[in-house]
Amino acid sequence: MTTAREIMTAGADCVRTDQTAADAARLMTDRGVGALPICGKDDKIKGVLTDRDLVVKVLGPGRDAGTFPAGDLNQEEAATVGADDAVEDVLATMTRYKVRRLPVIDQQRLVGMISLADVARALPESQVGDLVEVLSSE
Template sequence: MTTAREVMSGGADCVQSDQTVGDAVRLMADLGVGALPVCGKDNKIKGVVTDRDVVVKVLAPGRDVDSFPAGSLSQDQAVTIGADDDTEEVLATMTQHEVRRLPVIDGDQLVGMVAVADVARSLPHASTGQLVEALSAD
C-alpha cells in the first residue's frame, strides 16, 4: 500500500489567515508553488489559496492584494488527507472534492501537499488519467 506521505511534496508552508493575499502571493513566488494552505491562529488548516483564487477573487474585482486577508479566500471547511492514508483515498478525496492539491496532515500538523503532478509521478497511468478526467469534467 502506497501512502500520501510517500507521494507528497514535503515541507509545505502555510500562509496565516490574518496575513494578506499579497503575503500569500510573495510566499508562493518564493517557493515556486501555485497554492498554499491557509492556517489559523491555532495553526490548523482552514483551507487552501491558489493562484487562480487570487486572480478571480482579488485582482479581477480590483481589490488590493496588500489589504485583502488571505483567510477570506479559504473554504468553509478544509479538505485534507492523512499522511498515512493510502493513495486510493487520495484519489477518491481529490475526485470527490474536485481539488488539484491536498494538504497532507499528520494528526493536525501540516507535513506536505499532494498535487496532481505528485499523483502522475507516483501512480499508474490509468489512476492518473481517471483523476485528470474527473477534475476536468464540467
C-alpha cells in the first residue's frame, strides 16, 4: 500500500492567520509554490491559500495585500489527509473536496503537501482522469 507520506512533498510551510496576504505571496515566491496551508496560533491547519485566491479575493477587488489578513482567506473546513493514509484515500479526499492540493498531517502537525501531480505519478491513469474530470467541472 502506497501512503500519502511516500508521495508527498515534505517540509511544507504555513502562512499564519495573523500574517498578511502580501506575506503569503512572498512566501509562495520564495518557496516556488502556488499554495500554502493557513495555520492558526495553535499550529492547526485552517485552510489552504492558493495564488488564485490572492488574485481573485485580494488583488482583483482592489484590497491592500499588505494589510489584508491571510486568516480571512480560511475555508469553513480544512481538508487534510493523514501521512499514513493510503493514496486511494488521498484521491477520495481530493475528489470529495474538489481540491488540487492537500496538506498532509501527522498527529495534527503539518509534514507535507500533496498535489494533483503527486497523485498522478502514484495512481493509474484512469483514476487520475476521474479526479481531473471532477476538478474541471467547477
